[in-house]
Amino acid sequence: MLFDDNRHIRDSLSLMLVADSRFKLCGAFEDASNAVELVSVLKPDVVLMDIDMPAKNGIEAVGEVHVAFHDLPIIMLTVFDDSDRVFQSLRKGAVGYLLKSTPPEKLIEALMEVKDGGAPMSPSVARKVMQHFQHDQLPEKADYKLSPREKDVLCLLVDGLSYKMIADRLDIGYETVRSHIKNIYVKLHVQTMTEAVAKTLKEGLV
Amino acid sequence: MLFDDNRHIRDSLSLMLVADSRFKLCGAFEDASNAVELVSVLKPDVVLMDIDMPAKNGIEAVGEVHVAFHDLPIIMLTVFDDSDRVFQSLRKGAVGYLLKSTPPEKLIEALMEVKDGGAPMSPSVARKVMQHFQHDQLPEKADYKLSPREKDVLCLLVDGLSYKMIADRLDIGYETVRSHIKNIYVKLHVQTMTEAVAKTLKEGLV
DNA sequence: GAATCCTTCCCCCTAAATGGGGATTCCATC
DNA sequence: GATGGAATCCCCATTTAGGGGGAAGGATTC
Numbered sequence: 383m384l385f386d387d388n389r390h391i392r393d394s395l396s397l398m399l400v401a402d403s404r405f406k407l408c409g410a411f412e413d414a415s416n417a418v419e420l421v422s423v424l425k426p427d428v429v430l431m432d433i434d435m436p437a438k439n440g441i442e443a444v445g446e447v448h449v450a451f452h453d454l455p456i457i458m459l460t461v462f463d464d465s466d467r468v469f470q471s472l473r474k475g476a477v478g479y480l481l482k483s484t485p486p487e488k489l490i491e492a493l494m495e496v497k498d499g500g501a502p503m504s505p506s507v508a509r510k511v512m513q514h515f516q517h518d519q520l521p522e523k524a525d526y527k528l529s530p531r532e533k534d535v536l537c538l539l540v541d542g543l544s545y546k547m548i549a550d551r552l553d554i555g556y557e558t559v560r561s562h563i564k565n566i567y568v569k570l571h572v573q574t575m576t577e578a579v580a581k582t583l584k585e586g587l588v
Numbered sequence: 589m590l591f592d593d594n595r596h597i598r599d600s601l602s603l604m605l606v607a608d609s610r611f612k613l614c615g616a617f618e619d620a621s622n623a624v625e626l627v628s629v630l631k632p633d634v635v636l637m638d639i640d641m642p643a644k645n646g647i648e649a650v651g652e653v654h655v656a657f658h659d660l661p662i663i664m665l666t667v668f669d670d671s672d673r674v675f676q677s678l679r680k681g682a683v684g685y686l687l688k689s690t691p692p693e694k695l696i697e698a699l700m701e702v703k704d705g706g707a708p709m710s711p712s713v714a715r716k717v718m719q720h721f722q723h724d725q726l727p728e729k730a731d732y733k734l735s736p737r738e739k740d741v742l743c744l745l746v747d748g749l750s751y752k753m754i755a756d757r758l759d760i761g762y763e764t765v766r767s768h769i770k771n772i773y774v775k776l777h778v779q780t781m782t783e784a785v786a787k788t789l790k791e792g793l794v
Numbered sequence: 795g796a797a798t799c800c801t802t803c804c805c806c807c808t809a810a811a812t813g814g815g816g817a818t819t820c821c822a823t824c
Numbered sequence: 825g826a827t828g829g830a831a832t833c834c835c836c837a838t839t840t841a842g843g844g845g846g847a848a849g850g851a852t853t854c
Contacts, residue, residue: 472722477715477718500715501709501715503707503709503714508708509706511707512678512682512683515675515678532830540782540786542778542780542782542786543782546809554833555834556833558832558833560833561831563811573748574812576746576781579785580747580748583786583790735799750839761803764801767803769841770842770843773842781841781842
């Protein structure tokens, strides 16, 4: 099944699909307003979805169809490759993201790939997705040079334990915990437990 | 350039690459221990990296090479497609992830794709990556039904402010802040500031 | 008009955290 | 064998946080 408001594109895609015996076209629609009903009636195996359509945005449509038909693979097919639209689409449940510049044979390949549990993406989109992971965790965490013991204490602090509970857990004295925490505060440039916990979690220190 | 401890695979990949005039093989090594030096001397355009190697783990090697040569694309080539190894590799800076079951023509295609700024992935890997995005934001964050004012207070708490500072900032009384925080604690099922901050940050509440 | 929730504020009291000192032992490094 | 860091513990003091209540005005909902 196919959603695209541009008649030319709709027609050429339809042609391509009916020409290939491996596919059967359920329908090609210019409007995703009632995408969910159409899907529930026509029961497609795959959906190709444009983004910029008059009545209803393709990204929203993906969201609605995805919650209703969780296992139905939806591939975005659009001219946009900005990060916002890519990630929004994926979050809403799209399983692939192709640009309209994709050559027909690649598109066919992508449809077969989805059937086999793949997730076709145009190269530039795939690269964006990959880079997302690097920015995700790699932001080189500043090293505050905490000693091993200080890290132990900080971990338990983050878990919400009090000084006393930390002392019990680590089998050391209350005053020792205090010493460690004092040192942690100096090293992290903070003054309170909450600041220490926030800094630790935000920067992924432990 | 190619790292793989299995001689058979090294040889067959090497053969494939030297047979194709579009490629030039810098070297095929069974050990990634000194990957960084090798790269700095041989200056490859792309690296293919196995994961399970005796001396040094391929994932670590990727990390080292990536920090030293930030723009050099590295493709993992391995038998493993478990989420852990996939995501670890990507975080360390790999730009592609192929399984060894990839047919030779697909592998060639992947190498060309990387050259053009793509990010080749085997279908099952791509699907994992996509699903990560859905689990990423969709995990319906438990709604603790905090009132707007309570969210204000919680935000400032997370910023490390004390009751008194929050009162000043919101221009309300100290006891009011206390009331809000008491209510927040009940709603979040916590007893201390640190627990509240940790829960807030871990679950992305504010 | 009663019930409910949000927001605001108050009191009493205890427990916990913080800041300022200082001390000891052990261990590695120079 | 001296220096320095890590880990352990101690005492002083004040501030802050937390648990237990209660109350009043306003908005919304039923």
